Amino acid sequence: MTLNAIKAVVFDWAGTVIDFGCRAPVVALIQVFGDNAVKITDAEARIDMGKAKRDHIRALLAMPRIAGCWREAHGVPATEDDVSRLHDAVEPMMRAAARDAALLIPGAAELSARLRSDGVRIGSCTGYTRAMMADILPLAAEQGYSPDVVVCAGETREGRPSPLMMWKALVELGAWPAGACVKIDDATVGIDEGLAAGAWVVGLSASGNGVGLSREALAALSQGERDRRIAAAAQALERSGAHYVVESVADLGPVLDDIAARIAAGEAPAKRISL
16 A cells, blocks of 8 residues: 555654664763762653753753752752753763664664655654764664654754644655644654644554663563563553554554555544643
């Protein structure tokens, strides 16, 4: 079946098309907080994953436990100057960590080729800044994935969960209406973004932030534990309002076939009333 009823598909990056388990941001955030005498956990680093990194750092500093640790270590509460300083420090760490985690998730290159053959435009948006993406973009292109548009954190007035990055991508792609477009994301804040934009939204449960394990670590789990973790991630995406949830980009073909048929039949996606 052709997918040409879909005007555009907009993908997230980490945990969606690269970096199975969305590990790079966690590694960088844990390191930069540790360098400032505050230990944060993997779970804490993942709570606001998908937000622009400045917003993510601000949210971490606002968590009661972390705020208390910061006061104990520094004698005063964290300020916006601290947010900026941590963001400036995390950017080169993120660039290095992301570069090391730029392997495409299996199925991403093949799906990209199918979309192009069917005339579907490919966009992307990310919580990474342009500097953080500098090494990722050519590495992804070498592996067969090169979206037509990349919108980075800081390039719109607000980031996720607002729809502004998604809308910017659609404007630059010349793709409309939003109800004939699809957003693919592994994080709940990205689901919110796609719904607010008025697009069809698909969540990825196994490859992203919800499970938070590399492909190898996930495969090493017992079947029961693997299923439990993926089911929990899927439930969070479903609660956020995703129209579909599958495990990874490799499973998107049948979902996009179904969405294309629904668009061709004149159906519009259900809309989120408020965030």
